[in-house]
Amino acid sequence: MSTQDTGHVDVSVEDKRAEDATLGRAHPNTCPSCGSHYRDEELQRNLRVCPQCGHHFPVRARERIEQLVDPESFAEEDADLRSADPLAFFDLRPYTERLAEAEMETGLGDAIITGSATIEGEECRLAVMDFAFMGGSMGSVVGEKFARVCERAAEGGTPLVSVSASGGARMQEGILALMQLPKTICAIEELHEAGGSLLSVLAHPTTGGVLASFASLGDVVLAEPGALMSFAGPRVVAQTTREKLPDDFGLAESNYRFGHLDAIVQREELRPTLARLLRLFAKV
């Protein structure tokens, strides 16, 4: 169980820079919970879970897919989709520059990877988000790829597994980013009407517009220990309401207690748990 210090976790879209500042203070392979430090291979071998205290480090999308699916079974789709810049958005830097930089840094076209795979031999579709690409924010590309993978899941009669990690909607795409909420939701409605199923896994963090859309609409909703899953980030809530936040504000553990989650699943249990659910949901 994670004992993450929530006072230093803030990943809402509103506070992405604050998060950057936090990250700047510690090496990414230093456990924020117990302070142990690891070589990258050590962490990778342990599914990026701290061997000392069980803290779940973030997992990049490609590594997550490797952790979950049968070797060589993943076939990526729609990898060529890229964001346009419909608003010619410019804050301190142009959006196009931020996109290009994110692609250079992450090797990804946008904040989600979609495709088909098998997990313990069970066929499924996959939609896996990557927080490293602009805070996992959802713009037109994330929405489109998610909608397409829903359609393929519906056509093929295979369940869809989503793993979310996102600060929310992508501000730089303005109102069109907000429209990805109803877009992904309409795609899930079509999937459900076709008899398809969605297994939603919430990784740290799943906040804002992604929590307020597809991530919450799984037939089964799972989360990793210590995952922040709040609509508004802790800092925004603290500033707006001047309330004292509970220690477990917005965390998976709190959400589980309040009835918003079916289970909190340790990372090493995620693959067998998904396989079990895929077998249960299989239409034979």
Next chain:
Amino acid sequence: MPGEAEMRLRARLSKLGAVKLLRGTKLTGELGRLQEQLDRLQEEPSAEDIWRSVELARHQDRPYTLDYVDRVLDDFFELHGDRGRADDRAIVTGIGKLEQRTVVLVGHQKGRDLKERTARNFGMAYPEGYRKAMRAMSLADRHGFPLVTLVDTPGAYPGVAAEQHGQGGAIARSQAAMARLSVPTVSCIIGEGGSGGAVAIAVADLVLMQENAIYSVISPEGCAAILWRDAGEAHKAAAAFKPDAAHCLELGVIDAIVAEPDGGAHENQDEAARLLKESLVAAFDEIDGLDPEERRRVRRAKYRRMGILAHV
């Protein structure tokens, strides 16, 4: 060479001109206004133009949902409570007559004075509010009543209890409920269309937007605080993400703009209500005839298309 934005708006205008919804006198006036907006767009609208709609959308005398209900619906009967835990007064629900039709209404409600503002939580709903909305939606579907939603919120309430009661899930489920409805649905953004809290009740067959309303992914102040690291840069943020009605129309996010009286809806509430009522009636006339299955299919297909991708 006309810019891409201008081309899109022109294409949209010519399409709108052909839509029945936009024929008739007041709508000709609306087209005239759109033409004006198009003319202005030839030079990008200035930050001041966009900021003016932000200010008008938030104007303290701007008509709120219940001001329109009084003027637009007959025999309105308010429905209270989510049948679970609370009656969230930031959202009003009820049934009434829109001309001949019995309709269900769902709308955000802000308060006029300090006491009412507090009671209405400044139009910021808790999950209970969205559950109350969903209750009204299912009532509409059960009885075949068309649904009208009026959107006017700074956003869903960001509070500890709101999170504990499942704010994100409630917003997601409210949208899903709207995507499932078989009855005709029309939404209108009448003031602030603030992010998830707004779209939660705005997934409709036709989405209208008043001329001076705003619809955005984040508040200008919130965006400025993150990207400019200074909430004081809200003017610049608004200019960058363009929450005004003309841009929402251009991007295909809304279906039509509802004209307001000169100077804004607050200058003449009766006239603003008259214009809104005409647009709502015209909108329902437009979609009434569709088969329920077809209506759902068309509604979802509309949202399925939203977004703009790069051509690679």
